[in-house]
Amino acid sequence: MTDFITQDQGPLIPRNRALHPAPYDPGYKTSVSRSPSLPLLSMESSLSEETGPTFGHNKFGALDNNLILNWSKGAAPAVGERILVHGRVVDENNRPVPNTLVEIWQANAGGRYRHKKDTYFAPLDPNFGGCGRTITDENGYYEFLTIRPGAYPWPNRGNDWRPMHIHVAIYGHSFGQRLISQMYFEGDPLIDHCPIAATIKDRAQLDRLVAPLDFAKSRPLDFLAYKFDIVLRGRRQTMFENKMEGM
Amino acid sequence: MVQKLDTLQETPSQTAGPYVHIGLMPTYAGNAGYYDEEIGISPLAGDVAGEVIEVVGSVYDGTAWAMRDALIESWQCDAKGVFPGHEGADPNFTGHCRFAANAENGEFTLRTVKPGAYKGRGGVENAPHISLWIVARGINIGLNTRIYFEDEDNDSDPLLNRIEQHPRVQTLIAKKTGYGKYRFDIRLQGEGETVFLDL
Numbered sequence A: 001m002t003d004f005i006t007q008d009q010g011p012l013i014p015r016n017r018a019l020h021p022a023p024y025d026p027g028y029k030t031s032v033s034r035s036p037s038l039p040l041l042s043m044e045s046s047l048s049e050e051t052g053p054t055f056g057h058n059k060f061g062a063l064d065n066n067l068i069l070n071w072s073k074g075a076a077p078a079v080g081e082r083i084l085v086h087g088r089v090v091d092e093n094n095r096p097v098p099n100t101l102v103e104i105w106q107a108n109a110g111g112r113y114r115h116k117k118d119t120y121f122a123p124l125d126p127n128f129g130g131c132g133r134t135i136t137d138e139n140g141y142y143e144f145l146t147i148r149p150g151a152y153p154w155p156n157r158g159n160d161w162r163p164m165h166i167h168v169a170i171y172g173h174s175f176g177q178r179l180i181s182q183m184y185f186e187g188d189p190l191i192d193h194c195p196i197a198a199t200i201k202d203r204a205q206l207d208r209l210v211a212p213l214d215f216a217k218s219r220p221l222d223f224l225a226y227k228f229d230i231v232l233r234g235r236r237q238t239m240f241e242n243k244m245e246g247m
Numbered sequence B: 001m002v003q004k005l006d007t008l009q010e011t012p013s014q015t016a017g018p019y020v021h022i023g024l025m026p027t028y029a030g031n032a033g034y035y036d037e038e039i040g041i042s043p044l045a046g047d048v049a050g051e052v053i054e055v056v057g058s059v060y061d062g063t064a065w066a067m068r069d070a071l072i073e074s075w076q077c078d079a080k081g082v083f084p085g086h087e088g089a090d091p092n093f094t095g096h097c098r099f100a101a102n103a104e105n106g107e108f109t110l111r112t113v114k115p116g117a118y119k120g121r122g123g124v125e126n127a128p129h130i131s132l133w134i135v136a137r138g139i140n141i142g143l144n145t146r147i148y149f150e151d152e153d154n155d156s157d158p159l160l161n162r163i164e165q166h167p168r169v170q171t172l173i174a175k176k177t178g179y180g181k182y183r184f185d186i187r188l189q190g191e192g193e194t195v196f197l198d199l
Helices: A002-007 A189-193 A203-207 B020-024 B166-172
Strands: A082-091 A101-105 A131-135 A141-147 A152-154 A160-162 A165-170 A179-185 A224-227 A230-232 B052-060 B071-075 B096-100 B107-113 B130-135 B143-149 B173-178 B181-183
Touching: A101 A141, A101 B020, A131 A141, A160 A189, A165 A230, A165 B020, A179 A230, B020 B071, B052 B173, B071 B107, B096 B107, B143 B166, B166 B173
Parallel strands: A082 A224, A082 A230, B052 B181, B143 B173
Antiparallel strands: A082 A141, A101 A131, A101 A165, A152 A160, A165 A179, B052 B107, B071 B096, B071 B130, B130 B143, B173 B181
16 A cells, blocks of 8 residues: 555645636526635645545445435335446546545436425435445445436526536545536536536536446446546645755 | 646536535435434544534625535644544544534534644644635535634744735634634625635
């Protein structure tokens, strides 16, 4: 594991915020009053950002990454198109990020979340909770078995709909790598109409959130597969990182 | 054509949305018992060394409304200034907590250990602080900030010293309200806007 430790030392590569959505985007109305108006304070990362929580000691259940069965504790499957979502977590240096927590949450097949604030009239599925979690393997791979979430309307402009999507939260190995994003599905026409997807202005960047249908991983007569790879911030790695102060 | 770089680009962020709680805090979202063990319930995993404190506050939007749906994660070192996982760290302290604004009044409470100071790169002393990461509907990329404490020596902290407008330093300093109790409000926009970080 020596390599793993070396990889986790040193300052983080500064975040390229041009790749990310701008905090203020009037097309997404809620962002208007929830975006800082003053510039962020940029500095080199410190130990506070270069260290982070680990979850190896936490108790994970056998069904935690199976959203078809985890809400009913294995008693009955959720309604919907069965899909496998799989991918790899790597950093900007293209090194795998092993043993890191990946958490997802999503609407059910009708587009309804199991959340006390969701009042959409699509019914709850008694056998679907809508969240899952897993730890990446030694090569950074993860897998979830779930159902394809439904699209749903939301209050923004007169008639806005969210495309089918799965929310993804990842830690990496340090607090400064923390990231939340959303996975969209190849071919969904609603992606082009969604003000939240459109907070990413560069179409090539938005396309990085669109998971392709992956027939090679699909299981005949069982589920389709979608691949979603994730890139987290990396560390600066040069021979000059350990130079003596002031040299 | 110039040579190609081998480095990759970070995955773009998207808002955590209004239902982030079902994913990260199922019990808060009304789905208690979803997992055998929920992550981030408390950074205190037993008898911890140091002073246990409570930090109470709200996250205000640009209209000064206390947001009901903000979710915050914290990360910090232990009372001796050692980060969990490092040699000599308090084995009963995880350093990590998840907490959310109360759906009724928008107030959050973080119960943790008061962190110690630590020496950073080049031997520079960092004043005691807790790192925060704030997400909610309408926040397109998680906001980073820090809690410092008014009853600590913050004079030589390298981050606070980088804030050009001195009154803005106060936006990162928790005010003592009682024994082991502090107030820390976060203002996303407008008057008294919190200093947010890009580290």
